[in-house]
Amino acid sequence: MANLKELSERKELLVGGHRLCPGCAAGIIARQVLLAAKEPVVVVTSTGCLEVATTIFPYSAWKVPWFHNAFENAASTISGIEAAYRSLKRKGKIDKEIRFIAFGGDGGTYDIGLQALSGAVERGHRFLYICYNNQAYMNTGIQRSSATPKGASTTTAPAGTVIPGKIQFRKDLTRIMVAHQIPYAATATAGKWNDLITKVEKALATDGPSFMDILSSCRLGWGHPPEQTLTIGRLAADTCFWPLYEVVAGEYHLTYKPKKKRPVTEWLKTQARFKHLFKPENKGLIDTIQNYVDEQWQKLLKLCGEE
Amino acid sequence: MSEKRMAKTANEAIAEAMRQINPDVVAAYPITPATEIVQIFSQFVADGKVTTEFVPVESEHSAMSAVVGASLAGARAMTATSSQGLALMWEILYIASALRLPVIMPMVNRALSAPINIHCDHSDSMGARDSGWIQLYSESVQETYDNVIQAVRIAERSLLPVMVTTDGFILSHCLELLTPLLDKEAKDFIGEYRPKNFLLDTEHPFTVGALDLQDYYFEHKRQEAEAMIESKKIILKIGEEFERKFGRRYEFFEDYKVIDSEVATVVIGSAAGTTKVVVDQLREEKIKAGLLKLRVFRPFPAEELKELLKNVKVIAVLDRADSLNAVSGPLFSEIRNALYDLEERPKIVNYIYGLGGRDIGLKEIHSIYEDLEEINRTGKIKSLLTYLGVRE
Numbered sequence: 001m002a003n004l005k006e007l008s009e010r011k012e013l014l015v016g017g018h019r020l021c022p023g024c025a026a027g028i029i030a031r032q033v034l035l036a037a038k039e040p041v042v043v044v045t046s047t048g049c050l051e052v053a054t055t056i057f058p059y060s061a062w063k064v065p066w067f068h069n070a071f072e073n074a075a076s077t078i079s080g081i082e083a084a085y086r087s088l089k090r091k092g093k094i095d096k097e098i099r100f101i102a103f104g105g106d107g108g109t110y111d112i113g114l115q116a117l118s119g120a121v122e123r124g125h126r127f128l129y130i131c132y133n134n135q136a137y138m139n140t141g142i143q144r145s146s147a148t149p150k151g152a153s154t155t156t157a158p159a160g161t162v163i164p165g166k167i168q169f170r171k172d173l174t175r176i177m178v179a180h181q182i183p184y185a186a187t188a189t190a191g192k193w194n195d196l197i198t199k200v201e202k203a204l205a206t207d208g209p210s211f212m213d214i215l216s217s218c219r220l221g222w223g224h225p226p227e228q229t230l231t232i233g234r235l236a237a238d239t240c241f242w243p244l245y246e247v248v249a250g251e252y253h254l255t256y257k258p259k260k261k262r263p264v265t266e267w268l269k270t271q272a273r274f275k276h277l278f279k280p281e282n283k284g285l286i287d288t289i290q291n292y293v294d295e296q297w298q299k300l301l302k303l304c305g306e307e
Numbered sequence: 308m309s310e311k312r313m314a315k316t317a318n319e320a321i322a323e324a325m326r327q328i329n330p331d332v333v334a335a336y337p338i339t340p341a342t343e344i345v346q347i348f349s350q351f352v353a354d355g356k357v358t359t360e361f362v363p364v365e366s367e368h369s370a371m372s373a374v375v376g377a378s379l380a381g382a383r384a385m386t387a388t389s390s391q392g393l394a395l396m397w398e399i400l401y402i403a404s405a406l407r408l409p410v411i412m413p414m415v416n417r418a419l420s421a422p423i424n425i426h427c428d429h430s431d432s433m434g435a436r437d438s439g440w441i442q443l444y445s446e447s448v449q450e451t452y453d454n455v456i457q458a459v460r461i462a463e464r465s466l467l468p469v470m471v472t473t474d475g476f477i478l479s480h481c482l483e484l485l486t487p488l489l490d491k492e493a494k495d496f497i498g499e500y501r502p503k504n505f506l507l508d509t510e511h512p513f514t515v516g517a518l519d520l521q522d523y524y525f526e527h528k529r530q531e532a533e534a535m536i537e538s539k540k541i542i543l544k545i546g547e548e549f550e551r552k553f554g555r556r557y558e559f560f561e562d563y564k565v566i567d568s569e570v571a572t573v574v575i576g577s578a579a580g581t582t583k584v585v586v587d588q589l590r591e592e593k594i595k596a597g598l599l600k601l602r603v604f605r606p607f608p609a610e611e612l613k614e615l616l617k618n619v620k621v622i623a624v625l626d627r628a629d630s631l632n633a634v635s636g637p638l639f640s641e642i643r644n645a646l647y648d649l650e651e652r653p654k655i656v657n658y659i660y661g662l663g664g665r666d667i668g669l670k671e672i673h674s675i676y677e678d679l680e681e682i683n684r685t686g687k688i689k690s691l692l693t694y695l696g697v698r699e
């Protein structure tokens with residue numbers, strides 16, 4: 001459990017003045033992740049909104065050693081950095097404890113960077129990989145990714161007169177990471193700060209690779225007022241659209257169980273990307289989405305021994 | 308100086324140099340004909356002969372990405388590859404050089420697909436010629452080894468990555484005599500790596516790889532260009548020191564009887580060895596033949612080449628790669644470019660040879676000199692570009 005008073009006394013490592021949109025969850029998440037770190041950290045970020053908006057030369061919002069290499073290689077880059085650390089430590093050239101964190105968007109993680117991430121996790125480097133997941137390629141203008149949920153309208157899978165947005169369900173990357181026998185994997189969402197920070201603390205204490213998939217609303221791509229960011233983040237968990245859980249050494253644990261599971265429409269209607277779903281002709285699609293959410297939730301409850 | 312001579316392939320010689328360098332981090336991925344380098348080196352790691360952290364990555368893209376990360380973190384970092392592997396690294400090659408990271412990469416020359424082929428030509432490294440990497444080419448196993456050792460110093464002095472190439476199979480898999488340095492000699496020559504700024508220095512955090520727009524990008528590229536210009540002096544200085552200590556001479560190129568020649572070729576890599584035999588034969592026949600063997604292709608020593616070639620009457624540039632630009636191979640363009648400012652320019656023609664490992668022998672090279680002599684006699688160029696040794 002994170003202590004709010006104690007957190008408020010820690011040094012800010014991602015400072016204001018960056019150019020993320022007002023209400024962007026990515027900055028909130030990155031800041032909370034860094035607050036959770038007790039040791040010095042080295043951070044890598046893949047190409048995307050977080051990178052672009054926090055580091056326009058000669059400015060930088062980062063108070064930690066920070067490196068952006070390219071789009072698809074945050075995991076291989078942090079592998080090299082961590083290998084350098086191990087090597088120099090063994091040779092006595094460095095003696096302090098350092099933690100390594102890679103941030104990647106869903107595009108840089110689920111899609112183009114999946115191979116690099118898989119390789120790095122299989123090799124067992126000690127690092128925390130954070131996917132700040134806004135469910136599309138936002139930096140290039142809201143294109144679909146394999147993390148985009150079914151039915152969402154994006155610029156490359158737009159809602160049209162014939163096709164109602166993205167056809168496919170999203171990929172379940174956390175389960176893919178679990179299939180790597182990763183020692184620690186978890187989901188989180190902006191708005192549940194305590195859950196998020198506690199998980200980061202556990203991840204950073206893990207002697208090996210760890211992975212967190214953090215739902216990160218994009219007010220521009222999702223279409224909602226900026227002040228709604230955290231409410232929407234919590235609603236994702238309350239509707240079980242985005243369940244919060246962790247997998248420690250293969251064991252699933254639910255970290256948040258809504259007192260009353262709310263219908264997925266409550267989540268869908270907060271965002272313009274789902275607006276077309278509420279047309280009468282798309283009623284069936286909403287049912288499909290609700291069924292899918294229910295099914296996934298039931299499966300998860302079973303995995304967590306909560307049934 | 309070491310007296311120890313041994314028979315080694317270029318791959319073995321590279322691995323031996325890497326053992327002596329003992330990099331902090333090596334990240335690499337197998338590809339014929341460079342695979343052995345990684346295999347032999349992995350055995351050194353397994354046997355504790357090096358203290359390197361070896362990262363067996365899942366692709367060459369990740370190899371270059373990891374090495375870039377390691378280098379920025381403060382480590383001496385190396386990888387090795389060939390052909391398709393280099394092609395897969397492409398994106399990150401430019402990042403390594405623009406971030407001024409002294410990464411060292413032995414690169415075994417092999418043809419690019421398609422069609423898939425595992426044998427030697429220079430299409431791979433020639434394609435990377437504008438990526439901001441220093442490129443050293445090697446004629447023999449000994450030169451490959453010596454170039455790798457010098458590359459460490461050149462990279463760390465110039466703060467530019469260095470690619471050392473060797474010809475696939477022709478050198479990578481052929482035994483030649485090698486006189487390596489003694490371990491201590493190598494260690495002393497290379498020295499310690501002490502980066503000024505490095506990511507693991509968490510007390511002095513800095514941001515690398517920021518978005519760089521219209522107001523700064525150009526200045527940063529200009530600095531990179533300056534580093535490449537400056538690296539010329541560094542390469543020569545380190546070559547001189549190497550010669551002083553170990554007796555083998557390394558400059559931008561080797562002047563093999565060019566100075567008083569009327570007809571000369573410009574050659575890169577192992578074909579230079581064959582060409583030397585032809586030059587010697589021609590010299591016995593009192594034909595003033597010469598060979599310029601280029602070692603350093605990046606930075607391109609245009610001024611120095613011009614000085615040496617200015618009195619030659621007819622020159623043939625041999626390219627083991629095609630630019631597919633409907634004019635010539637890549638080396639030819641640059642050599643002809645270098646000669647443009649001369650008041651009296653030599654005549655110059657281009658031969659593209661050896662693609663996909665097609666053998667080139669004494670006969671073919673002899674035919675080139677015959678062509679050159681004919682041009683010298685008649686003053687006429689029949690064909691600017693000849694594809695040599697291909698069925699047409």
Ligand SMILES: Cc1ncc(C[n+]2csc(CCOP(=O)(O)OP(=O)(O)O)c2C)c(N)n1
Nearest residue numbers: 047048049071105106107108136137138139
């Ligand atoms: C190899 C490569 N392909 C494409 C791009 C263009 N590009 C830059 S950022 C980006 C999308 C990033 O999406 P994501 O990872 O989800 O991050 P977000 O911007 O949504 O935060 C793309 C396609 C690139 N920079 N490099």
Ligand code: SF4
Nearest residue numbers: 021024049138218219
């Ligand atoms: S476009 Fe979306 S993800 Fe990008 S900065 Fe704006 S709100 Fe954040």
Ligand SMILES: [Mg+2]
Nearest residue numbers: 105106136138
């Ligand atoms: Mg995204």
